[in-house]
Amino acid sequence: MLNPDQLQAENQQLRRQLDSLLREARANEDKMQRFELLEHRLIAARSLAELVRLLLVEYKLAFDIDAVSLCLVDAEREAARLLELEPADIAQGGIFEGLALLDDAQPLQALFGEQPRPWLGLFQAERHRSGFCGDTAGLKSVALLPLLRHGELIGSLQFGSRDAARYEPSAGTKFLERLAGLIAVCLDSALNQERLKQAGITDALTGVHNRRYFEHRCQIEISEARRYRHPLACMFLDIDHFKRINDQYGHAAGDAVLRRVGQLIRSQMRAGDTIARYGGEEFVLLLPRCPLGHARDIAERIRGAISERPLAASSSQQVAVTASLGLAMLAPQAASSAADASGSALAAQLVAQADRALYQAKEAGRNRVVMAD
Ligand SMILES: Nc1nc2c(ncn2[C@@H]2O[C@H](COP(=O)(O)OP(=O)(O)OP(=O)(O)O)[C@@H](O)[C@H]2O)c(=O)[nH]1
Numbered sequence: 001m002l003n004p005d006q007l008q009a010e011n012q013q014l015r016r017q018l019d020s021l022l023r024e025a026r027a028n029e030d031k032m033q034r035f036e037l038l039e040h041r042l043i044a045a046r047s048l049a050e051l052v053r054l055l056l057v058e059y060k061l062a063f064d065i066d067a068v069s070l071c072l073v074d075a076e077r078e079a080a081r082l083l084e085l086e087p088a089d090i091a092q093g094g095i096f097e098g099l100a101l102l103d104d105a106q107p108l109q110a111l112f113g114e115q116p117r118p119w120l121g122l123f124q125a126e127r128h129r130s131g132f133c134g135d136t137a138g139l140k141s142v143a144l145l146p147l148l149r150h151g152e153l154i155g156s157l158q159f160g161s162r163d164a165a166r167y168e169p170s171a172g173t174k175f176l177e178r179l180a181g182l183i184a185v186c187l188d189s190a191l192n193q194e195r196l197k198q199a200g201i202t203d204a205l206t207g208v209h210n211r212r213y214f215e216h217r218c219q220i221e222i223s224e225a226r227r228y229r230h231p232l233a234c235m236f237l238d239i240d241h242f243k244r245i246n247d248q249y250g251h252a253a254g255d256a257v258l259r260r261v262g263q264l265i266r267s268q269m270r271a272g273d274t275i276a277r278y279g280g281e282e283f284v285l286l287l288p289r290c291p292l293g294h295a296r297d298i299a300e301r302i303r304g305a306i307s308e309r310p311l312a313a314s315s316s317q318q319v320a321v322t323a324s325l326g327l328a329m330l331a332p333q334a335a336s337s338a339a340d341a342s343g344s345a346l347a348a349q350l351v352a353q354a355d356r357a358l359y360q361a362k363e364a365g366r367n368r369v370v371m372a373d
Pocket of ligand 1 (some may be wrong): 031033205238239241242243244246250251252254258279280283341362366
């Protein structure tokens with residue numbers, strides 16, 4: 001039999017254990033709630049950028065993680081385009097600190113081996129450093145989560161802690177497996193949503209934007225040009241005697257020429273410029289913050305790039321192509337003095353001027369640039 005003092009001591013001990021269990025249960029419940037909240041936000045993410053930010057910033061904060069990094073296999077540079085990363089930032093994620101876009105899955109295969117599964121354990125600099133894009137100083141333990149879609153590695157998520165006991169090999173990985181599965185599905189779905197969005201504003205044949213997008217963009221650029229008194233250049237480009245190309249080489253060759261011309265125009269433009277297929281063999285370009293002299297140089301460069309050498313219309317056909325361009329400017333003073341005009345009226349005026357200049361270029365013999373009066 002225990003005496004009353006012993007009983008009381010045992011009672012206190014039990015109470016302490018109960019309190020600690022209760023605290024742990026509350027902490028777990030709190031963690032589960034935060035996790036569920038983030039899970040819902042992951043599922044609701046409407047763009048790839050939002051998803052990446054949730055993983056790299058919000059997860060880190062919500063679960064007090066010392067280092068988080070995300071690697072994505074991006075052989076086609078699709079994610080880089082959607083996240084608007086400059087080529088120099090692709091390996092380092094640019095503004096998305098902790099993101100790395102990979103050319104292929106090879107580094108991930110090296111990290112996870114034949115059968116990729118979540119891995120928890122002590123940080124090994126040689127093995128794990130490449131998975132963390134940022135600073136790894138002080139990391140003691142890590143959790144590595146392969147992201148798989150239809151059995152293929154599409155990326156990986158890494159958590160790092162300065163606490164050696166935080167990610168222990170003995171901890172269950174079921175929860176992490178579920179998390180990795182969810183993230184992989186969310187990434188896939190964000191990419192698909194972006195593709196759908198792009199499909200609505202992209203010309204399927206040439207891959208440049210479509211007329212609908214141009215009309216929307218034109219309003220935005222005009223209002224920016226008016227607000228900041230920037231010059232805005234608009235160009236129409238039409239391939240010369242395109243009907244003859246179709247007639248002589250066939251419709252498929254004509255399509256190939258349209259695609260190639262789209263690429264050539266794009267290669268001469270800056271990141272903030274807009275190029276769209278206006279219809280048939282006609283393209284339209286918008287160059288914000290571009291004064292007349294510069295716009296004329298760019299138009300000449302585009303014309304030169306198209307006519308410089310025959311374009312490949314198929315593996316065996318080379319077609320000599322020329323194009324005519326009409327150029328119109330929404331000059332800063334015109335934009336501000338026309339303060340009363342609506343954005344759509346100014347857009348219609350700008351487009352009509354560029355189109356008239358294009359007509360004059362055709363009339364004057366084609367393969368030339370004409371500036372609107
Ligand atoms: N291959 C191909 N041809 C197209 C497409 N859209 C329009 N066209 C053709 O483009 C040709 C345009 O001909 P026209 O408007 O007469 O002009 P053009 O022959 O380029 O002559 P100019 O503009 O006066 O130099 C037509 O034959 C259309 O059928 C397309 O998506 N693919």
